Amino acid sequence: MRYLLIHAVSETDDLPEGGRPEADGDIESWVEEMERRGVLRVGERLQRTSDATTVRVRHGETLVLDGPFAETKEQVAGFDLIECADLDEAIEIAAKHPCAGLGTVEVRPLWVQ
Numbered sequence: 495m496r497y498l499l500i501h502a503v504s505e506t507d508d509l510p511e512g513g514r515p516e517a518d519g520d521i522e523s524w525v526e527e528m529e530r531r532g533v534l535r536v537g538e539r540l541q542r543t544s545d546a547t548t549v550r551v552r553h554g555e556t557l558v559l560d561g562p563f564a565e566t567k568e569q570v571a572g573f574d575l576i577e578c579a580d581l582d583e584a585i586e587i588a589a590k591h592p593c594a595g596l597g598t599v600e601v602r603p604l605w606v607q
Contacts, residue, residue: 496535496577496604497584502568503597505542520592528576533587537574568597575604 528534548559571593578584581601588599 495580495584495606496575497581498602498604499537499574499576499584499588499591500570500600500602501572501574501591501593501597502600503571503593504567505569505571524591527590528574528587533576533578533583535575535577537572539572540570543569571597 525534525537543561546561548561550557550559574591576584576587578587581603584601584603588594588601591599593599
C-alpha cells in the first residue's frame with residue numbers, strides 16, 4: 495500500500511538565514527535507510543510559503559493569492575511517497591522522519607482504484 499507522508503514544520507525554526515537546516519543530515523540518513531529498505535518512492539522538500547501561490551476558482555473567476563491560504567504556525571515543508579506492507583509500517587517509518595521531532599508528519603493512504 496502507498497502512503498504520502500506530509501511534513502509540517504514551523505518556518506521560523508526551519509531555515510537559518512543563508513544556511514541549511516540542522517535536520518538536513520538527519521533527513522539524509524533517513525532517506526538512505528528508506529532507500530535501503532526499498533520503501534521510499536519519491537520525496538521532495540518545498541520552498542518557503544512566502545514563495546507559494548494559492549489558486550481558487552469561484553463562480554468562473556480565477557483568484558490568485560500570494561502565499562498560502564492556511565493561517566497556522568506549521569506549514570507543509572515537504573513530502574515523501576512510500577510503499578509499505580500496511581499502516582503500522584508506514585507509522586514506524588513516519589516516526590523515524592526527523593520532521594516528526596520538529597513538527598508533524600501526516601500519514602495519508604493514497605486512493606486505491
